[in-house]
Amino acid sequence: MKNSFDFRTMLANAWVQGAIPPALLVVLVIIVEIGSPGFLTGETLALLLSNTAVLFILATGVTFVILIGGIDLSIQAVASLASVILAQLLPSMGLLAFPVAIAAGLVFGILSGVVHVWLRVPSFVATLATGGVVAGMALWLANGRAITIEEGGRASTSWINATIAGTPVVVLIAIGVGLASYLGLRYSRFGRQSLAVGAGEPAAYAAGINVDRTKIIAFALSGTLAAIAGVILAARLSSGSPSLANQLLLPAIAAVIVGGTAITGGLGGVGRTAVGALIISIVRIGMTFVGVNIFAENVVFGAVLIAAVAITIDRSKIAIIK
Amino acid sequence: MKSISNTEPKTAMQSFWSRAGKARRWRAFAPLAVLIVLCILIAIANPNFIEPRNLIRVANSAAVPLTLAMGMTFIILLGSIDLSVEGAVSVAAMVLVLLATNDSNTNNYGWFAVIAAIAASTVMGLASGFLQTTLRIPSFMATLGVWFIGLGFSVYMLGGSAVRLMDENIRALALSRFLGFPLAVWIAIAAFAVAIVIQYHTRIGRHIMAIGGGEDVAELSGINLRRVRIMAFGLAGFFFGVAGVLAAAQLGQSNAVIADGRLFAAVTAVVVGGTALTGGEGGVLNTLVGVLIVTVLANGMILLGISPYIQQTVQGLMIIAAVALSLDRFNLKIVK
Numbered sequence: 001m002k003n004s005f006d007f008r009t010m011l012a013n014a015w016v017q018g019a020i021p022p023a024l025l026v027v028l029v030i031i032v033e034i035g036s037p038g039f040l041t042g043e044t045l046a047l048l049l050s051n052t053a054v055l056f057i058l059a060t061g062v063t064f065v066i067l068i069g070g071i072d073l074s075i076q077a078v079a080s081l082a083s084v085i086l087a088q089l090l091p092s093m094g095l096l097a098f099p100v101a102i103a104a105g106l107v108f109g110i111l112s113g114v115v116h117v118w119l120r121v122p123s124f125v126a127t128l129a130t131g132g133v134v135a136g137m138a139l140w141l142a143n144g145r146a147i148t149i150e151e152g153g154r155a156s157t158s159w160i161n162a163t164i165a166g167t168p169v170v171v172l173i174a175i176g177v178g179l180a181s182y183l184g185l186r187y188s189r190f191g192r193q194s195l196a197v198g199a200g201e202p203a204a205y206a207a208g209i210n211v212d213r214t215k216i217i218a219f220a221l222s223g224t225l226a227a228i229a230g231v232i233l234a235a236r237l238s239s240g241s242p243s244l245a246n247q248l249l250l251p252a253i254a255a256v257i258v259g260g261t262a263i264t265g266g267l268g269g270v271g272r273t274a275v276g277a278l279i280i281s282i283v284r285i286g287m288t289f290v291g292v293n294i295f296a297e298n299v300v301f302g303a304v305l306i307a308a309v310a311i312t313i314d315r316s317k318i319a320i321i322k
Numbered sequence: 323m324k325s326i327s328n329t330e331p332k333t334a335m336q337s338f339w340s341r342a343g344k345a346r347r348w349r350a351f352a353p354l355a356v357l358i359v360l361c362i363l364i365a366i367a368n369p370n371f372i373e374p375r376n377l378i379r380v381a382n383s384a385a386v387p388l389t390l391a392m393g394m395t396f397i398i399l400l401g402s403i404d405l406s407v408e409g410a411v412s413v414a415a416m417v418l419v420l421l422a423t424n425d426s427n428t429n430n431y432g433w434f435a436v437i438a439a440i441a442a443s444t445v446m447g448l449a450s451g452f453l454q455t456t457l458r459i460p461s462f463m464a465t466l467g468v469w470f471i472g473l474g475f476s477v478y479m480l481g482g483s484a485v486r487l488m489d490e491n492i493r494a495l496a497l498s499r500f501l502g503f504p505l506a507v508w509i510a511i512a513a514f515a516v517a518i519v520i521q522y523h524t525r526i527g528r529h530i531m532a533i534g535g536g537e538d539v540a541e542l543s544g545i546n547l548r549r550v551r552i553m554a555f556g557l558a559g560f561f562f563g564v565a566g567v568l569a570a571a572q573l574g575q576s577n578a579v580i581a582d583g584r585l586f587a588a589v590t591a592v593v594v595g596g597t598a599l600t601g602g603e604g605g606v607l608n609t610l611v612g613v614l615i616v617t618v619l620a621n622g623m624i625l626l627g628i629s630p631y632i633q634q635t636v637q638g639l640m641i642i643a644a645v646a647l648s649l650d651r652f653n654l655k656i657v658k
């Protein structure tokens with residue numbers, strides 16, 4: 001009994017200190033290499049990274065919210081709405097459709113934050129509600145259908161599907177987003193304050209940090225990044241739809257947690273989310289490889305999520321677990 | 323969720339809240355008032371609303387949400403949340419259609435399929451209760467995982483396509499009528515009666531209220547928190563299973579999207595009815611009113627020719643408004 005407990009503590013410590021996720025990633029890469037030599041080179045690697053890019057951008061947004069100790073369940077709806085707006089506006093506005101779609105994400109991110117902070121609604125209910133609001137709007141705007149981006153609009157989206165020096169632009173965008181988020185979290189005042197809020201809200205409050213503003217900014221970032229992920233997804237699939245990103249909520253949250261950011265907040269970062277997103281992507285490819293039915297993937301992700309939460313959660317922070 | 327009492331004196335706020343204490347008794351009736359006003363307004367705008375045919379339609383479309391929301395009420399009374407509604411409903415519907423007469427295999431187990439479907443969903447509920455108490459993780463995370471495990475499993479079993487339910491007796495739940503209402507409505511009413519009995523007349527019901535009201539006090543007074551929690555999630559799973567059977571009977575099939583939007587409808591109904599998310603306040607009677615508000619509003623919007631797509635938006639706004647207007651959360655300093 002004692003031994004098993006020690007093992008659990010050890011596992012938890014190593015995980016939150018960030019040692020296990022990269023090791024897990026390396027092991028997974030080695031397994032894939034052994035199973036299919038040369039798989040992770042050239043085109044297939046570029047495809048893997050492009051597929052990871054959208055997941056990573058979504059997950060980076062949620063990372064900000066999870067770091068302050070909240071959760072955002074509206075990201076898939078915001079991403080889908082952004083894809084619908086992009087597909088609707090491309091023919092008339094061209095490249096200007098991108099900022100409009102992303103601004104919509106910013107607005108609904110702020111809305112989630114305001115509902116959570118000002119009305120004091122727990123974040124999972126606040127974002128469940130705003131997610132519903134957003135999903136309804138996306139359905140309404142798209143009239144319940146998927147909208148194909150026609151030939152004319154594709155001229156404005158082709159740059160996203162292009163490659164620069166052999167690297168897909170999507171991957172470059174993801175790297176840019178990742179770097180900016182990493183630096184912002186590490187060196188900006190907001191970044192430090194959000195870590196403080198996540199680590200201990202009463203202390204952060206007592207230290208004079210504007211907790212409410214920090215939280216709203218975190219939700220705004222989550223909404224914005226979700227919208228960016230949505231427009232990229234729309235450009236890659238040449239279509240916008242009210243249910244385009246519905247399958248991405250669970251993998252995105254799983255990526256954050258598996259990477260080693262604790263849902264209790266205050267501990268983790270964008271680098272860990274990058275590792276988590278790669279792990280999720282490789283696991284997905286691995287499952288297709290081993291012949292796991294595509295419909296059954298969610299079963300694995302659900303189980304992975306529960307396991308990762310159980311390992312990384314900081315139980316000293318919550319007196320009563322609801 | 324932790325709460326810290328404010329140390330600074332706030333006399334203005336205190337007097338405000340003591341006045342609010344009186345208002346609180348009235349507030350219990352606010353959802354009912356909203357429902358009545360809503361009915362009157364819709365009836366004025368479109369008299370077709372109060373035609374018997376339309377009222378039966380409203381009752382029929384309230385059947386599944388009511389059964390679901392009964393289960394969700396107990397979880398929210400605990401102060402927890404169950405996000406696995408859609409997973410549980412889709413598993414129950416999948417088990418039902420695959421075991422009853424269908425167009426995909428040769429099974430023909432009749433009513434046994436119904437029992438198996440409800441049992442499967444109950445086991446899922448017990449499992450998510452067991453998982454979260456054993457691993458000590460918050461309910462929204464555990465049930466988020468279980469949601470997708472259930473959904474993935476049922477879509478996998480259905481092979482990604484729709485399977486038709488061809489057992490006449492089970493289809494009759496939706497098609498045949500008793501006293502003008504489809505049998506599904508009567509089953510939902512029965513579920514409501516069961517929920518009332520559980521909440522007010524059983525030990526588990528009282529224990530759920532006690533835990534929601536204050537977990538530490540409940541524990542000190544000798545309640546086995548873990549057992550009550552697991553049983554409450556099992557109970558919720560039971561109601562979700564019944565709802566899944568009704569949904570499959572109404573639709574005549576089970577597919578990947580049979581459960582879409584159910585979580586949202588259930589949470590909206592419970593919260594709009596006035597049950598506090600912090601637990602311990604409200605109950606199944608509130609939820610009945612909440613379900614009727616949501617269903618009447620949806621029906622009214624169709625009668626008034628408003629795009630059905632905007633319904634989720636309206637429901638989302640209703641959740642925000644109801645949560646914001648309810649309870650004394652302003653005493654809480656930390657909301658996560």
